[in-house]
Amino acid sequence: MGVISLIKADFNRYVATGGAKGIKILLNPGFLAVAIFRINRKIYFTFRKVPIIGYLYAIISFIILKLNQIILGISFPESFVLGKGLYISHLGTIIVNGNCSMGENCNLAPMVVIGWGRVNGKEGYPQIGNRVWIGPGAKIFGPIIIEDDVAIGANAVVNFDVPKNSTVVGSSARIIPNKGSSEYISF
Secondary structure (H helix, E strand, C coil), X not given: CCHXXXXXHHXXXXXXXXXXXXXXXXXXXXXXXXXXXXXXXXXXXXXXXXCXXXXXXXXXXXXXXXXXXXXXXXXXXXXXXXXXXXXXXXXXXXXXXCCCEECCCCEECCCEEEECEEECCEEECCEECCCCEECXXXXXXXCXXXXXXXXXXXXXXXXXXXXXXXXXXXXXXXXXXXXXXXXXXXX
16 A cells, blocks of 8 residues: 555544544644654655665654654654554654554554563564554553454553453553444544
8 A cells, every 4th residue: 555545544534533624634743743654654665775865864764753753742663564544633642663563543542652561571562453542641562462443541551462352441451351442443
């Protein structure tokens, strides 16, 4: 899927929420941060193996990443694999490690951290499925798999696998089965 198609899918998620229309979506900080990420990632992977140009763009890409972090509060490294249709509900710090992946039509709220961790002696990064809603302040870390249609509650700390169609709540997180993200995700 091309970068324009991915950005259109992101735009359509904002339209589906009904919160804004047209130019308001284009100026939404979450939408802007993801569009910048997608364009930067495309250029980075297009030129990274070209001598001199690849090196120069790596520097430019680093600057773009840092500006996105400083101005918009969102940190998505080029290596982060992100499916189409991401919706970021409000402006606020979001940090995702570049070795993580996230599926299609997911929602992210402010103050979310997704990254490296060690669980039961194993080190790694989260792999997040499709239609996952991640609430404000959630922390997700370690070599875990969050399956499709999961809702992760506000301030939940998740360092274990989560089965599909579940909700995770609490700072000593626990799973509530058969209650997924369907009421939170619009597309």
